[in-house]
Amino acid sequence: MAVPSSVSVTPTASPLFLRENEVRRGVELLFFGYTRLTRAIDEGLAEQGLGRAHHRALYFIARQPDLPISTLLKILAITKQSLGRVLTDLGDRGLVETRTGNVDRRQKLLRLTPEGIQFEAQLFDALRSSLASAYAAAGQESVTGFWRVLEGLIPAKDKAMVVALQKDM
Amino acid sequence: MAVPSSVSVTPTASPLFLRENEVRRGVELLFFGYTRLTRAIDEGLAEQGLGRAHHRALYFIARQPDLPISTLLKILAITKQSLGRVLTDLGDRGLVETRTGNVDRRQKLLRLTPEGIQFEAQLFDALRSSLASAYAAAGQESVTGFWRVLEGLIPAKDKAMVVALQKDM
DNA sequence: GAAGATGGGACAGCCATATTGACGTATCTT
DNA sequence: AAGATACGTCAATATGGCTGTCCCATCTTC
Numbered sequence: 252m253a254v255p256s257s258v259s260v261t262p263t264a265s266p267l268f269l270r271e272n273e274v275r276r277g278v279e280l281l282f283f284g285y286t287r288l289t290r291a292i293d294e295g296l297a298e299q300g301l302g303r304a305h306h307r308a309l310y311f312i313a314r315q316p317d318l319p320i321s322t323l324l325k326i327l328a329i330t331k332q333s334l335g336r337v338l339t340d341l342g343d344r345g346l347v348e349t350r351t352g353n354v355d356r357r358q359k360l361l362r363l364t365p366e367g368i369q370f371e372a373q374l375f376d377a378l379r380s381s382l383a384s385a386y387a388a389a390g391q392e393s394v395t396g397f398w399r400v401l402e403g404l405i406p407a408k409d410k411a412m413v414v415a416l417q418k419d420m
Numbered sequence: 421m422a423v424p425s426s427v428s429v430t431p432t433a434s435p436l437f438l439r440e441n442e443v444r445r446g447v448e449l450l451f452f453g454y455t456r457l458t459r460a461i462d463e464g465l466a467e468q469g470l471g472r473a474h475h476r477a478l479y480f481i482a483r484q485p486d487l488p489i490s491t492l493l494k495i496l497a498i499t500k501q502s503l504g505r506v507l508t509d510l511g512d513r514g515l516v517e518t519r520t521g522n523v524d525r526r527q528k529l530l531r532l533t534p535e536g537i538q539f540e541a542q543l544f545d546a547l548r549s550s551l552a553s554a555y556a557a558a559g560q561e562s563v564t565g566f567w568r569v570l571e572g573l574i575p576a577k578d579k580a581m582v583v584a585l586q587k588d589m
Numbered sequence: 590g591a592a593g594a595t596g597g598g599a600c601a602g603c604c605a606t607a608t609t610g611a612c613g614t615a616t617c618t619t
Numbered sequence: 620a621a622g623a624t625a626c627g628t629c630a631a632t633a634t635g636g637c638t639g640t641c642c643c644a645t646c647t648t649c
Contacts, residue, residue, distance in 0.1 A: 385572030396565020
């Protein structure tokens, strides 16, 4: 992709970005795309009596084992109480376990149990199959653009958090 | 994953679409991008004592004036009861009005009142400013890719509905 | 014209997921 | 020793979904 990141944005393209229809198209595609992707895993979650909130926690714990609760709270941007219930449910089902932090003993580090790893992988398969087919249909250049636009939607103050998740890529 | 060793594989070829990190990146960017975009309008909604469910209805009514309720139900994919409460709230605030269909008198066609138009436009401004800056930062080619991938996430049976929204583009 | 399908409204009750505010305990920092 | 931080927990509340049931008006079909 030839986007001159070192150069100031060229004004020639700017009329496009101010037109209402382009914005509405993005809003709608994001709405439908996001909701359809999340629906792909509802069935698997329901089998365990879990909801989407549980999956979000499961997902980020899978992504960053030994994640402290405070970090997960920042990622999910929900309250401690809301997350508490979710983690209790996941713990009760033997999907998530905690260990006391060795650097800071106040922390509880979250990780998936073997059963949790397997369950998350099963849910992830549904996400992968949806996204992989969308990627394949759109082509690699489109995927890069897809990422770039979404990155632009994330406020600067949150960007470090997202980058941290992807540092191993 | 079995890659035929007789074929030379470039790092950008099809295996890209099966690799876990690319999928996880998409999942995460969609999550953060979508949630951040929706947060952009929460404040404006709260001023009216409304929530995101109200905005979704408002948005699609703005997009397709004289929309029958049954169509809106398909778009939002929620139950009649859930939508009913939302529409009652919007009607009570004088943002939405209904008229009896002239083709089919059982139908109630939804449209925004002048106040509703103004309010939706105000919320839309927040969406526009977020999306427009993401578009501008990513560049026009990226925007096309962004659309393409999201379109690929929408199941075939829903695609006609989305296209219908955008037929005037 | 009668029967059935469809569009819409309304009742009651339930569930999942989020919120605020307050308070307690263990541990780390200064 | 004092204060900040990480985590847990209580109680109360709001939002936005859901199911099931029943109703009425209107359109379609035979």
